[in-house]
Amino acid sequence: MTPLEITPAEQTALESSLLDALNPLAAALRARATGLAEDQMWDASPVDVTLSVLAAWKVVDAEVKKLTERAANTAGSYGASYEQLGAAWGITRQGARKKWPEAVNRAAASGAESGSLELCGGAAVLTHNPSSTRWYWTGRAADGTHGESDGDSGHATKEEAAAHAGAFLQAHRTVR
Known part of the structure; x- marks a missing residue:
């Protein structure tokens, strides 16, 4: 197992935590889009419910990208090189430089x-x-x-x- 891989138990715990965090966001997005109460989210058609969940994942994805960039910039401000950033992310030094161009001065x-x-x-x-x-x-x-x-x-x-x-x-x- 490489340092970037997680165990099956860690994977299960991560998925559970992410779903627990996502459900209120999906319900809130669906409530705003439909005008229905949040507790009625699961009463809708399976397509509508899963589209609400997909929309919530898009919001989470954007936030993860921002937090990832912040972490790379912080590491760079403390002296991390693009080689180190790439190793932490599982990409090449050039890939890290392209992904986070402002991280390392x-x-x-x-x-x-x-x-x-x-x-x-x-x-x-x-x-x-x-x-x-x-x-x-x-x-x-x-x-x-x-x-x-x-x-x-x-x-x-x-x-x-x-x-x-x-x-x-x-x-x-x-x-x-």
Whole structure:
């Protein structure tokens, strides 16, 4: 059993706890949608009841995603690397960086020198990794898109990283 797997008993307890937490939410959502009392939820057709449960799971799913991102950002703020975040989630370092792009501050994590770039309503941070002598960028464009240097190769100079970051910011500007 890998550290990410849970035992059958833990699985049963988790499912039971989640269903116990979900039922009041499903009843409340159904009551608001139909105008019926919450205690009448189970008196409806099986299709209506299960659709109410499905809608409640969608709400729970959105909240779990928010809490997951908060946990990753908190771990990153305490110094966790993308490699560590990925290991905890069962994905690669690159997958973790893509899933939680703001979780790890490369400059803070490596003690690297940095710079910044603001262009077309977006912003990018340029960082230098002294151990690899490469420059990297990460940024958020005006349209909300997150971008970063491709893979681990980085760029030979700060100017090259800034040029790539600038091209990204310009490509994702908001047009009015």
